[in-house]
Amino acid sequence: MLPTVDFFNCGMHHPDLGEADVYSENSYLVDWPPEDYRMLEKTVLTARHRVHESGLFSDEALCELIDLHPQDYLTIAAMGNDENRFEWMTGVRGETSAEDLLQAVKNGQLWVNLVSLARFHPEYARMLDSIYHELESQCPGFQAQHRSANLLISSPNAMVYYHIDLPVNMLWHLRGEKQVWVYPPFDDRFVSPRNIERLILGQMAEDMPYQSWFENYAISFRLQPGQMITWPQNTPHRVTNRDGLNVSLSTEHRNPLAKRRINVHLANYHLRRQFGCKHLSTDPRLWTARFKEAYVRCLRIWDQLTKRKSPEPFSYRKRFRIDPLADKGYVLLDGQTDLSFTEEEAVLAGV
Numbered sequence: 001m002l003p004t005v006d007f008f009n010c011g012m013h014h015p016d017l018g019e020a021d022v023y024s025e026n027s028y029l030v031d032w033p034p035e036d037y038r039m040l041e042k043t044v045l046t047a048r049h050r051v052h053e054s055g056l057f058s059d060e061a062l063c064e065l066i067d068l069h070p071q072d073y074l075t076i077a078a079m080g081n082d083e084n085r086f087e088w089m090t091g092v093r094g095e096t097s098a099e100d101l102l103q104a105v106k107n108g109q110l111w112v113n114l115v116s117l118a119r120f121h122p123e124y125a126r127m128l129d130s131i132y133h134e135l136e137s138q139c140p141g142f143q144a145q146h147r148s149a150n151l152l153i154s155s156p157n158a159m160v161y162y163h164i165d166l167p168v169n170m171l172w173h174l175r176g177e178k179q180v181w182v183y184p185p186f187d188d189r190f191v192s193p194r195n196i197e198r199l200i201l202g203q204m205a206e207d208m209p210y211q212s213w214f215e216n217y218a219i220s221f222r223l224q225p226g227q228m229i230t231w232p233q234n235t236p237h238r239v240t241n242r243d244g245l246n247v248s249l250s251t252e253h254r255n256p257l258a259k260r261r262i263n264v265h266l267a268n269y270h271l272r273r274q275f276g277c278k279h280l281s282t283d284p285r286l287w288t289a290r291f292k293e294a295y296v297r298c299l300r301i302w303d304q305l306t307k308r309k310s311p312e313p314f315s316y317r318k319r320f321r322i323d324p325l326a327d328k329g330y331v332l333l334d335g336q337t338d339l340s341f342t343e344e345e346a347v348l349a350g351v
């Protein structure tokens with residue numbers, strides 16, 4: 001069975017917006033040397049931008065976005081304080097106003113994600129298209145299809161555990177300070193191909209098993225407003241906020257190679273399961289990758305013809321609701337008094 005989410009067909013595009021409307025005259029990129037453009041998707045890259053100077057991310061703008069954004073696309077999470085102990089929880093906003101939610105994030109330990117921002121807010125969609133248009137025009141061969149963006153609003157000292165993202169992503173930091181650790185890409189010792197398959201199949205979330213020795217091979221960056229960081233697709237990373245309310249725009253895109261990489265993982269899963277194949281490569285540049293991609297497309301067509309229902313993507317159980325007066329900005333829901341994470345650890349470990 002193929003996964004519910006078609007990771008490469010859920011992005012946004014704005015064919016109805018005129019060219020002049022879509023691309024602003026002002027560049028959002030600051031002093032990128034030609035080499036930076038050529039490094040996109042190939043290595044870890046940090047560069048400067050002026051997205052944070054747009055006026056689109058003030059407290060007032062954030063509150064307006066929170067109110068206008070579809071609540072099904074607004075996710076709230078909380079976490080512990082130790083990167084070695086996976087204690088990620090999701091929660092509900094309840095009746096909390098946008099102002100109170102923002103205050104809870106400022107004072108507490110929360111991570112709010114406005115998912116698919118550009119899909120619902122035209123001004124932000126124009127910004128996203130302008131950024132990618134500039135990247136594409138400056139870098140021959142760079143393609144950003146199915147563009148999307150998530151707006152991350154998070155507390156000082158909040159963190160995101162060790163994980164990967166399936167599409168190619170770029171983090172445009174806008175407010176506050178954060179520390180980002182990046183680990184070797186395309187290395188089975190840091191993220192196993194079996195877990196990438198499980199993620200694509202909706203059997204686990206983006207969080208990946210973490211071991212403290214990974215730190216010996218991490219590169220760490222302190223991100224200030226006006227800095228962007230990106231890396232090759234599926235590169236593992238984790239984040240800890242430092243000072244102030246943190247606001248970042250996480251943009252995502254796909255292209256033929258990125259799609260093929262995911263399809264190769266998916267094909268490997270089915271080839272192993274159906275035919276007992278072993279020692280399968282995950283390299284999307286090998287000639288076998290095109291056959292694997294065709295195989296996955298056939299499976300997808302078969303699923304459509306037989307009307308097989310796709311499994312739901314994995315999500316963590318909701319354990320709290322926002323309370324701006326509480327220390328960490330939330331209180332546990334009724335029946336969630338036991339704060340053990342054995343269930344989440346089991347998912348992570350593939351038990």
Ligand SMILES: [Fe+2]
Binds near residue numbers: 163165
């Ligand atoms: Fe990420």
